Amino acid sequence: MNCPPLILRLDIAKAEHPRHTVFWLPIFLAWIILAAIFIALSPLIILATLVAAPFGWAKTVILFIPLVCNVICHLHGMEINIEKKDSVIFISFK
Amino acid sequence: MSDNQKRVLDMLAEGKISAAEAQKLLGAIGPEGDEPKSAPPRSPKYLRVVIQPNPDVPENEDVKRVNVRVPVALIRAGIKFTSLIPAEASEQVNEALKEKGIDFDVRNLKPEDLEELIAALHDLEVDVQNGQEKVHVYVE
Numbered sequence: 430m431n432c433p434p435l436i437l438r439l440d441i442a443k444a445e446h447p448r449h450t451v452f453w454l455p456i457f458l459a460w461i462i463l464a465a466i467f468i469a470l471s472p473l474i475i476l477a478t479l480v481a482a483p484f485g486w487a488k489t490v491i492l493f494i495p496l497v498c499n500v501i502c503h504l505h506g507m508e509i510n511i512e513k514k515d516s517v518i519f520i521s522f523k
Numbered sequence: 524m525s526d527n528q529k530r531v532l533d534m535l536a537e538g539k540i541s542a543a544e545a546q547k548l549l550g551a552i553g554p555e556g557d558e559p560k561s562a563p564p565r566s567p568k569y570l571r572v573v574i575q576p577n578p579d580v581p582e583n584e585d586v587k588r589v590n591v592r593v594p595v596a597l598i599r600a601g602i603k604f605t606s607l608i609p610a611e612a613s614e615q616v617n618e619a620l621k622e623k624g625i626d627f628d629v630r631n632l633k634p635e636d637l638e639e640l641i642a643a644l645h646d647l648e649v650d651v652q653n654g655q656e657k658v659h660v661y662v663e
Contacts, residue, residue, distance in 0.1 A: 489607045492607055496604055506592065508592040509589075
């Protein structure tokens with residue numbers, strides 16, 4: 430399994446500014462916070478699984494978070510570049 | 524049948540070589556004969572969607588240019604969400620798709636089929652020109 434992207438690069442260029450602004454955001458902090466929230470809510474998740482089991486939703490509850498983690502871990506290399514008339518935005522997951 | 528294989532069989536027919544020698548030579552040539560073995564096609568890594576102003580239309584400054592690169596691994600991971608759809612919900616999804624004219628059962632979507640689809644994407648290239656925009660979808 431890949432590790433999740435650690436840095437989010439955000440480039441913003443506006444027509445009125447000659448230089449574009451580059452942000453290097455440490456999104457690994459967001460993953461740490463999400464992990465902490467998940468650990469804190471894990472008793473509720475277990476309870477939700479037990480409640481949902483008779484209705485056939487247990488698999489959904491159990492597998493949802495690992496699948497979300499799988500998606501997050503494969504964000505590496507994703508890039509979005511939007512150029513408008515007077516601005517350019519570039520987002521890249523590294 | 525390749526030229527080399529034919530030559531070996533001709534030599535065998537003319538008695539220039541024995542059957543054992545012919546078998547050795549045919550084994551050395553291989554099943555495809557002298558056809559060069561091409562390298563296996565690389566698995567596509569990214570899906571790109573490029574939207575840009577239609578070059579056939581006079582320049583329109585309001586049209587955005589969009590360039591999105593999506594890792595194919597991300598698409599694989601996203602498809603796995605279909606396994607979460609419970610049976611009752613998948614029936615509703617199938618009905619909604621049928622109303623749109625898409626006769627497809629989401630429960631039939633399996634990871635093995637996805638790998639075949641991704642391998643076939645290697646040659647995918649879609650070009651759509653719609654009024655002021657041109658959309659280009661391809662895989663790299």
